[in-house]
Amino acid sequence: MNFAMLDFSKNYFELFELPLGFTVDAKRLAERYRTLQAVTHPDRYVVAADHEKRVSLQASTQVNEAYRTLKDPLARARYLLSLHTGDPGTDSETSKDGAFLMEQMELRETLAEAQSSPNPHAAVARVLTHLAEQSAALDKELAGLFADPTPANLTSAREIVRKLQFLDKCRRDAEDLEGLIDGRY
C-alpha cells in the first residue's frame, strides 16, 4: 500500500505482534485488532486537533488493512510472498497444473448447471463445500512451505497461491449465484 504508515519499518505481523508465518492464531489476531482500533480509531479523536485526526485516520486505516490481510488465508499468503520475495505478483499468471485446471473446469460446469437443477440451492452448496475442502488442503500445504521459506518452497507456495486464487474466484461466483437464486424465490 502507498499510504503513509505510522512506522514504515513494521510489517503487519510485527504490528499485531504475531510470529511471521502462514499459521495465525485467529483468536489472538481478533483480540489484538480490537486493542489496536481502541487506540487508533477516529472516534477517539473527534474533538482533537486536525493533525491528530489525520494521524488517527491513517493509523486506523492501516490497522484495518493489516487485519484484513492477516485474517484471509489468500491475502495472507500473497502478503507473505511479497515479504519474502518482494513480489506478490500472481495476478496475471495461471496455474500450470493440468489436472487441477481440468477439475476447475468441471466445477465451473457444475455451477453453470446448478441454476437449472431441481434443487439449485443444494447444488451450489455442494460446490461451495467442495471448494472449501480444496482450499483447506492447500492452506495446510502452505503452512508447511512458509514454515521453511527456502527459494524452492516459495516457488511451490506461489503455485499454490495461484490455485487458491482460482478457488476464491469460483467461490465468489458461487455465492453470487446463490444470491441470484435467492432473489428468484
Added chain:
Amino acid sequence: MPLLQIAEPGQSAAPHQHRLAAGIDLGTTNSLVATVRSGVAETLPDAQGRHLLPSVVRFSAAAAPVVGYPAQAAALDDPLNTIASAKRLIGRGLAEVKQLGGRLPYVFVNPDAAVPRIRTAGGDLTPVEVSAEILKTLAQRAQDTLGGPLAGVVITVPAYFDDAQRQATKDAATLAGLNVFRLLSEPTAAAVAYSLDHADAGTAEGIHAIYDLGGGTFDISILRLTRGVYEVLAAGGDSALGGDDFDRILAQWALEQAGVSDGADHRTLRQAMQAACTAKEQLSSAPTADLMLTLPDGRQWSATLDRAAFEGLIDPLIDRSLAACRRALRDARVSVPEVDAVVLVGGSTRVPRVRERVAALFGRPPLANIDPDRVVAIGAAIQADLLAGNRPGDDLLLLDVIPLSLGIETMGGLVERLIPRNSTIPVARAQTFTTFKDGQTAMAIHVLQGERDLVDDCRSLARFELRGIPPLVAGAARIQVSFEIDADGLLRVAASELTSGVTARVEVKPSYGLTDGEIAAMLSDSRQHAGEDQLARRVREERVEAQRVLESLRAALTRDGDALLDTAERTRIEDAMTALAATLNSIDAKRIGDARRALEQACGRYVERRMNQSIQSAMAGQRVDAFE
C-alpha cells in the same frame, strides 16, 4: 488533545469539561433528538410533550418555515408547499427518485438537474435545505433542554445509504450550523442502545441481527459484540423500501378500487396516502379497517379491508427485505443458528406480519422491548456523549463498514472494484492503471458505487480528469487511483501519474450533491437572516480552540516532551506556541486559526510518536492479558 487521554487510560485530559452533545435520528417520516443526562439517554419532547417530530416542512413566502405537526396538519390543504419524506430525495436525481418511489406530489424545477429543486412559496428548495430545517428544529430543542450550544451531534443514516446520500446528509447538517461528530448507521445505533440495556443481564455479547424497517428505508446489519467493541460484519438493505411503501401500495389499491387511479390530483393522492396509513395502523390490532375517500368529482368512496388482503398486498415488499437479510448473513459468513439475538427497529416493524416473517426467517422471536421509534436516537445520543469525551473509561467502540462496493470505470463500460462492500472503515485502497493510446495526455476517471459489473447498472458518484500525463507509448504511463473512505463512510478519490508526479484529487460530491460554493451561498443567506454577528462568533470559537490546543500541548510536553523530542524539534514547537499565544487578543479569526494550524504542523512528528507510544503501551497490556 485526546492523545493525552490515551497515555492515561480512563482519564480525561480536562475532567471538568463536559461538552453538550445530542444524537439525531433524521427519519423519512419522523425525526427525534436524544441526549444523555445524568447518565441516562432519553429522547427529548417538545413543549407539548411529543417526542416525535414529523419530518414535514411547510414553506411560505412571508414567514419562516414551519416544521413538524403544524406542517403535517397543513399537508392536505397546501400540498405543494409542504414537503414530506425529503429523506427519500436526498442525494438522488429526480429520475432515480421517480423510478424508486412512484409519483411525488410536488412541482420540480428543472427536473433534469443533478440536484432536484422543489418549487414552493418559500423558494426553489433542495432536499438538503428541507432536511436542514428539520435538523435546526431538533438542535434547538436539545439546546433549550440542555441550556447551551451543542458542541456536536451524531446524525444517523441508513446503513445502506450510498456516498451521495451520506454526503447530502452531512451538507444538511452544515447548513443547519451543526458540528457533526459522526454519521452513524441506524442499526448500529440501535445495537448500542440494546447492548447497554442488556449489559447487566450479560446477554449482550455475541452476534446480533438488526432488522430496521423505517418509513422509507430498510436496513439489515449483522454485528458481533465482544467486550464493548461492535464489529459490523455485514450491512445490507434497500434505501428505497419502507413503511411508506406499505401506505403507497395500499393507497394505490384504494384508488384503483375507486376507479380514479389515473386521474388522481395531488389532493386526492395525499388523502389516499393518509387513509392508507391510518388503515395500516388499525390493522396492526384490528382484523379489518375502513377506508374513505372524497374523490375529485365530489363522490364519497369507502371500502373495508381485512388483514389477510392487506398482508397479500405487502408480502412482496417484505420478501424484498428478507432476501436482503439472507444476503447479509451470507456476506457475514454467519448461519441462522449462530445469530444470538434479532432486534426490531423502526416504526414499520409494528406491523404484525413483519414480525411474524422475521421470526420465521431467524427461527426465533425478535426483540422489540425498546420503543422501535426511539431506539436509534437513544443509541446516537450515547455515541455522541462518548465522542464528546464525556464517558472517560468507557471502552465502547463501533467498527462500521461501507454497504456498497466502490470502483472505477475501465475499458468496455466495465467496473473495476477497488473496495468491496462490507469493508471495515476507515479504509484506503489504491490501484494502478495505464493509458491505452500512444501519446495520451489525459485520463477520465469515473467513480462508481454498486455491485454490478456494468457501469450502467451502478451509481455514478463522480467524474474527473487527470491531465498533464506525459505523452508516452500506450501502456507506459502508470496512473495510480486511490480511494480513501473516512469513519463517516465518505469517499475521497485521488489520481496521480507515478512517473511524472501529476496529481488530481476530488472530494466525491459533484454528480448528485451540492457544490461547496452552493453550500457557502446558502449558509451566508441563512446567516443574514439569523442576524447574529458571525465574525464575533468565529473569533470567539478560534480563541477557545487555540487555548485548548495550547493547554493540552503544555501538559503533553511536561509529561513526555523530553523523551520524545530533540532540542531542535522542541524549540520549533515552543516558538509556534509563543506565536499562537501572541494572537489570542487579536480580533482576526483567520490570524488565530493560521497560527493554530502552524502549531499543529510543527507538532506533526510529535503526534505520530505519541500515537506509536500509545500503540506500544496498549499492546503491552495485551501481552500481560495473554499470560493471565
